[in-house]
Amino acid sequence: MKRSTRTLFGSAILLLTAILTACGGTAGGTSGGKLDIAFLPKAINNPYFDSAAGGAKKAADELKGTFKQVGPSQANAADQVPFIQTLTQQQVSAIVVSANDPNALAPALKQAQSKGIKVVSYDSDVAHDARSIFVNQASTEDIGRTEVQVLGAQLNYTGEIAILSAASTATNQNAWIDYMKQELSLPKYSNMKLVKVAYGNDDDQTSYNQTQALVQAYPNLKGIISPTTVGIAAAARYLEANGLSGKIALTGLGTPNGLRKYVKDGTIKQFELWDVGHLGYLAYYAAAALVQGKITGKEGDTFTAGTLGSYTVGKDGEVLLGKPTVFDSANIDQFNF
Amino acid sequence: MKIVRSALRRLDIWDILLVALLIAILVMGSIQTPYFLNATSFSLMFSNFSEKSIMILAMMLIIIVGEIDLSVASILGLSSAILGFLFAAGWPLWLAMLAALISGGLAGLFNGLLVTRVGLPSLVVTLGTLALFRGAAYIVLGDRGISNYPDAFTQFGYGTIPGTLIPWTFLVFAALTAIIALVLHGSWVGRQLYAIGNNREAARFAGIPVARIKLLLFVVSGLVAALAGIIFTARFSSSRADNAVGFELDVITVVLLGGVNIFGGRGTLLGVLLALCTVGALRSALGLADYPDQVQSIIVGILLIASTLGPNLVRRVQDAILRRRVAPEQTLLQRSTP
């Protein structure tokens, strides 16, 4: 009996202290004009985001600001939230984020904004009211439609095709897939049929297994579009290892370094991507312009992004990096990222 | 002599070690980073544990009776998926929440029946339902993500009580803690739980309805997991089939870290709460000091092993000391028992 009262008492005290500490004052103070900018990618162990970080670092050096990159080890929205909170507490001047889910991050980002922290999204957007600017790699419509056009030309506009995407909730991938479907509904694609959208979760083994499942389930499959760097690399490896190079066409978004081998052996004829380093560079400059009060993120604002020149904020706070590069065996050796 | 022995035994070494560790973390954390030791930080620290903290309470009860529930994170995902599915289908939110809770209770009942009626080990049953319930969540929601929940709902998950920094979800946790404190340490039910964990057969002979209590605990665990699912949905304003994948390991880790014996029969609420504070403070301090995730998981892993190793060693030392003191009165037979 004594023991139980003691424990009860102890628990009560513990709870009380927690409540009291939670009630005591608030942390105050916002950072001044210093550039302390943090990048929060979908996941940290992804070469794509490492390339972007390289560009951001360069921008930080030019502007004499600081740069750091934090993030979860697996691409998952719930895991991104604690990082936003930590950055908020650290009072960084801006958070540059690529969202795994547009809505799940919104409350935390809004809280950061209310503490005076600027929020920029890059690569994959968040809910519009949770950020000031979205630095878009290329027009969403452009990417979606050209993927289908490239594959269509390779297949003479006939045959079954499939899409191998990243997470089923990824904002950018889903937007591209929507435009792919729109493009496919045009009359010239009437002989092409999208049989399946598979999700590899930006995880190598999952993407590999999903490719295997696609090939087994759809023996007449003629082409795969994978609008994610992880997915296309895994799909290429599966096709090559199983002697399907040339039998099933593959295109999508990938890094030249990751796919060089497969372009040279013919598994992939063409794929595209923007200059990822430039994306990070531009995102850093956009965040810096916000922090320094040069722009607010409304339509028509203009700012200069170092060597890339001048950019104008478009509708919904969107800033467009430019046209993606199409890589093939002729030009791939000119790129190293 | 008897007094010396009982005094040494009463001292819950691990609880004291946890307090020391917690203080050390608080001190180290405040040295490492200026953002650590303030109210906002504590508020967020709890907020991040909103779901896990209540699942930990239910898991503690289950482990004390000598069972385990690996399926809690999947029940969380399933209830979140059902909530999202029904809400998207136009149900009023409160009704969808009720349905989510009921589904959690039923999931727990399913676990409990397989364990108590069919007599299967809970480790295997809940390993199976870990996959089954998660799969059911995928069947319900597929690759859809339901968001656009009303602001008031999101506010419950993410916001704090106006004028304070106390997260709304803390109230849920505090209420559950109070109930469990009363049940476990202040009532005869608590003693029955420990009795079952210590010796199931003896407990049954003593007239304790072992099967019924276990069944009830699995239902409670399911209900609490569903409640955690609602909180998770509110906090992230999103229902997805893969919500909270892998949470079960964190939950079990904290319970064991709190000194609860994996084979049942031993463990206190105080210890578990201390472990929760320690892990929360540790994660927050390391995160703010920009240490990556991996350092945190290594430290938590080491602590987990230490939580059993430490008391084991201490007990051996205690026994050695006692034996030396009591040696003259002790018989050979006593000494030979380990």
Place this chain on the structure above:
Amino acid sequence: MDTETTVNTHVTSKASSRGLARMVARVGQIRELGLLAVLGVVVAFVGVQEPRFLALSNIEQILQSIAIIAIVAVGETLVILSRNVDLSVGSIVGLSAFASADLLKGNPSLNLWLVFFFGCLLGAVLGAINGVLISYAGIPSIVVTLGTLNIYRGIDFAIAQGSQVNAYDVPESFLSIAANRILGIPLLIGVAAVIAIVASYLLRFSRQGRQVYAIGSNPDAAEIIGIRKARIVFSTFLLSGLLSGLAGVLWASRFALVDSHAASGLELLVIAAVVVGGVNINGGTGSILGAMLGTIILGTIQSGLEILRFSPFWLQAIYGAAILIAVTLDAVITRRVGRLLTERRLR
């Protein structure tokens, strides 16, 4: 319920009546025959609807994709038979996969045998750490391996630092290992089969093998009759680590791209396979053959669902149901046979 079976085996060994012993042996056979029947039903069901499923190339694909799990499952079976559990296997596979691929990335000219040796050694060391903590420090295996699951994965993340090893970082000869064939059999399948056969033989016919069963049936009794429990349990964890280390190198070779969360969550898949294969989670009963059949059944179900174009969203639920059905049937059959045995003994 496990106590019932334990008591039964105990009783029979005591009675040493031939008929009864044969009955017990038959229980084991019934279980494996049952698994074969389930496998047959699955294959027939899918094969009728989609004949491509029965093509040799497809069967080979299935076996190839489960070979790595099968190797880990052999080690896990040993551990579970001795009434323990190893939750750290996924982390060991991941760490070994990354470390060996990274080693090869740094020294591309390294002899490939050395890489395999390195992976196995690494796995053995990690397994030995588990074993020491369990056998000699007296910590329950579930606690130790839950801890090392976190620790080993954390070390993996720490050395990877967010980097990954890509197909172009390692020599082609390493990547082709998993695809190699010996006597027409893909190497991966061959290795798994040899390991399973050897382990099965040792478990059944060596003294230490029988002791594993004895410990799992009744740890205290085993110690009283002079079995060195600590040493045997330690060995099972050492072997489980070693096999996981080997599986890690094969993983790196098969998937070519390795990052720090390779094979995460593998432990649940492996334990599920072992349990479906009729190995009692409380130790003492079960066989390697059963565990292998369990692995094959789960792999076949997965492939079957894919080829029948089931939504991938159904896969996990069916997996879970398979586990539950398998253990429930097992419990019911064991109880029936147990009752039958007791009746005979009374007569």
